[in-house]
Amino acid sequence: MGLWDYLFGYSGSKESPKPEGPPPLMRDPWRSHIIWTPQNRQQLLEDINNFEVKGEIQYINCLLLGQSASGKTSFFNTCATALKDEQRMLYPLTVYKASGKSVTVKFETHPLIAKGVIKLRIFDCRGLHDVDGVTPEDIRLIVDGHIKHGYTINPVKSISHSDPHYRENPKLGDMMHCVVYAVNATNLEEALTGETAKQIFEDMRVRLVDRHVPQFVLMNKVDRLRTKLADDITKLFHSTEVKKKLDSIATFMNVPEMKVLPMSNYHNEPVPNTNKDILALTNLKTIMDSANDFVDHACATNTASDFYD
Ligand SMILES: Nc1nc2c(ncn2[C@@H]2O[C@H](COP(=O)(O)OP(=O)(O)OP(=O)(O)O)[C@@H](O)[C@H]2O)c(=O)[nH]1
Numbered sequence: 001m002g003l004w005d006y007l008f009g010y011s012g013s014k015e016s017p018k019p020e021g022p023p024p025l026m027r028d029p030w031r032s033h034i035i036w037t038p039q040n041r042q043q044l045l046e047d048i049n050n051f052e053v054k055g056e057i058q059y060i061n062c063l064l065l066g067q068s069a070s071g072k073t074s075f076f077n078t079c080a081t082a083l084k085d086e087q088r089m090l091y092p093l094t095v096y097k098a099s100g101k102s103v104t105v106k107f108e109t110h111p112l113i114a115k116g117v118i119k120l121r122i123f124d125c126r127g128l129h130d131v132d133g134v135t136p137e138d139i140r141l142i143v144d145g146h147i148k149h150g151y152t153i154n155p156v157k158s159i160s161h162s163d164p165h166y167r168e169n170p171k172l173g174d175m176m177h178c179v180v181y182a183v184n185a186t187n188l189e190e191a192l193t194g195e196t197a198k199q200i201f202e203d204m205r206v207r208l209v210d211r212h213v214p215q216f217v218l219m220n221k222v223d224r225l226r227t228k229l230a231d232d233i234t235k236l237f238h239s240t241e242v243k244k245k246l247d248s249i250a251t252f253m254n255v256p257e258m259k260v261l262p263m264s265n266y267h268n269e270p271v272p273n274t275n276k277d278i279l280a281l282t283n284l285k286t287i288m289d290s291a292n293d294f295v296d297h298a299c300a301t302n303t304a305s306d307f308y309d
């Protein structure tokens, strides 16, 4: 058995089959930060509604990166649904069944609306592939704030400086304040292989750590790891399979376990449900708080340039 099989478990097929006869769920959760009550859902909504950006900018920006079909757009739509709180599904951005090619081809955002437009902009992006994906150079330019919303990503050529979507002199409000890597929990092998993906993760990680930009891994599709979770997502943090996958991913991507956020997006449900909303809103708030701390810190170091003198 190779290192890869040791980390991720041997899988003969591309999409790992659901494990047969999984071990029983743990009695105590391995992470216990979520309160699965309607009251907590209301509290999360209120916190996000009242969220204020700490710096002198209007919005905090978060970039979603990941392989095609890793659930980037679905996360955006799930957050939009949970925030709107209207007991109906919202699909502001297009999602199709996995086709092997990126469905999302533009770099774009869309207002996330709770009582009003919330102070976070989530930017969706074309997937990472070995061919046909967003180029590493464009990712760097996006993170630094050089590319404007609405740009159609060219997989073979980075944006030209004369393009109307190119921003010459980005400011703090234009750059990304958080980067979230979406991975498919049922198919970690695919999510993390491929030269480009590996190279981009490593390149980004080093660049972002250097600048203290917060990074998270969104471990999507955990509902598919185990049948019980599809019926009752509150058992998520009692599952040893989820914990094992989470630890593998943290090891591979060299991030602390707490930075890996298990997620189950809406994909087939006719109406929203409280527990999935709670999971989405908790993950969203974690991302917002970290990005906000980064902005706060960036503003503080701008103004107090003599601090380290
Ligand atoms: N069961 C389940 N399916 C999901 C989840 N998230 C996404 N999906 C499904 O996975 C497929 C791909 O999801 P997308 O959101 O389009 O993925 P993407 O990363 O935006 O893909 P590209 O735009 O092609 O790069 C769709 O069929 C979704 O319904 C999840 O948490 N659970």
Ligand SMILES: [Mg+2]
Pocket: 072, 073, 074, 094, 103, 104, 124
């Ligand atoms: Mg997409």
